[in-house]
Amino acid sequence: MPQTIPIEDEVSRSRRSEVLSLPIPISGCVQTDEAGCLVDTRGRPLTDLRISVTDHCNFRCRYCMPKEKYGTHVKYLMHTELLSFEEIFRLSRLFVEMGVKKIRLTGGEPLLRKHLDQLIVRIKTLRTRSGQPVEVALTTNAALLARFAPALKAAGLDRVTVSLDALTEDLFQSINDVGFPASKVMEGIHAARAAGLPVKVNTVLKRGMNEGEIIPLAEAFRGTGIALRFIEYMDAGTANDWRMDDVIPSREAAAVIHARYPLEPVDPAYRGETASRMRYLDGAGEVGFISSVTQAFCRDCTRARLSVEGGLFLCLFADRGYDIRTMLRGGATDEEIKLAVGRIWSKRADHYSEIRLEGTQRNRARIEMQYIGG
Numbered sequence: 001m002p003q004t005i006p007i008e009d010e011v012s013r014s015r016r017s018e019v020l021s022l023p024i025p026i027s028g029c030v031q032t033d034e035a036g037c038l039v040d041t042r043g044r045p046l047t048d049l050r051i052s053v054t055d056h057c058n059f060r061c062r063y064c065m066p067k068e069k070y071g072t073h074v075k076y077l078m079h080t081e082l083l084s085f086e087e088i089f090r091l092s093r094l095f096v097e098m099g100v101k102k103i104r105l106t107g108g109e110p111l112l113r114k115h116l117d118q119l120i121v122r123i124k125t126l127r128t129r130s131g132q133p134v135e136v137a138l139t140t141n142a143a144l145l146a147r148f149a150p151a152l153k154a155a156g157l158d159r160v161t162v163s164l165d166a167l168t169e170d171l172f173q174s175i176n177d178v179g180f181p182a183s184k185v186m187e188g189i190h191a192a193r194a195a196g197l198p199v200k201v202n203t204v205l206k207r208g209m210n211e212g213e214i215i216p217l218a219e220a221f222r223g224t225g226i227a228l229r230f231i232e233y234m235d236a237g238t239a240n241d242w243r244m245d246d247v248i249p250s251r252e253a254a255a256v257i258h259a260r261y262p263l264e265p266v267d268p269a270y271r272g273e274t275a276s277r278m279r280y281l282d283g284a285g286e287v288g289f290i291s292s293v294t295q296a297f298c299r300d301c302t303r304a305r306l307s308v309e310g311g312l313f314l315c316l317f318a319d320r321g322y323d324i325r326t327m328l329r330g331g332a333t334d335e336e337i338k339l340a341v342g343r344i345w346s347k348r349a350d351h352y353s354e355i356r357l358e359g360t361q362r363n364r365a366r367i368e369m370q371y372i373g374g
Helices: 010-019 085-097 116-123 145-155 169-176 182-195 211-221 250-260 325-329 334-346 352-357
Strands: 048-052 102-106 135-140 159-163 199-205 227-232 263-265 275-280 286-290 303-306 311-313
Touching: 048 085, 085 102, 085 116, 085 303, 085 325, 085 334, 102 116, 116 135, 116 145, 145 159, 145 182, 159 182, 169 182, 182 199, 199 211, 211 227, 211 250, 227 250, 250 263, 250 286, 325 334
Parallel strands: 048 102, 048 303, 102 135, 135 159, 159 199, 199 227, 227 286
Antiparallel strands: 263 275, 275 286, 303 311
């Protein structure tokens, strides 16, 4: 018997129509570099794809999904609105054929999506233009990581990034606003390492919230082989009531660490690397700083984002996207989808972080982070 698919309600259709309102180009040239990879108006290649697999999250972090605005009655997308694993794999395959080398699975909290390891298994069958396996990474709050780490490793996941904004229990539980212990996040990190997964830790720094955690976090991960990265508090979405005064510049965070543990710069490992890396002079490893606010790196941004319901977004700070799901479900061929994506990327000129530095357009609408992934 055919499966009955619920009809989207008027609110869902209206919301989708508003968010995914950019017209897909039906004409125009597709720009490529010498290797045949897509490039945009600034010469930036498309090499990274971030895919949000769910809009659900089990945390209510104050800088992302504050409880006042995402309480118990928050309206999530219906399951039929989400891209299926089959659709995600098809798009992943097409993007890899167009030059993508890295795919990151995000959310919401991606480990809330059932059977995520099965999707990873499929994506890991893809090969880049050079014949190498596509790199697959995952960003998680680690609440479920201890449970799933072995399966993720067995599926072929290459690495995992864990969000951890404090080690002090009262503070961390206040930040995630659901009382989840930092000790449980650390258990997830250790379980991932035990399973053989490389781990990075991301810490969002917000003035008046967790600047006192800089040294404790640095000390917790020095000499462990775990890469720690401090991220400037960003105006991704509008729910977090972002203010420039709340930003702790990376140079300030680096100076705090340098005063205790001297650092020196490390050259970028690849074009588009978001973190400015520094190493400890005593050989205890590295620490990174992501400075999207004070040192915009738009000029080297090689990332596209695929939203949970099949929207293509060209910037983390975008206000609208392109409706790719309708093409998927409307019978478009692989070549038609690739041509559409090629035209979209070729016209890309996004550089919001640079615009922010100029002091303009800060108050414009932006898509919330859990919808398109971080």
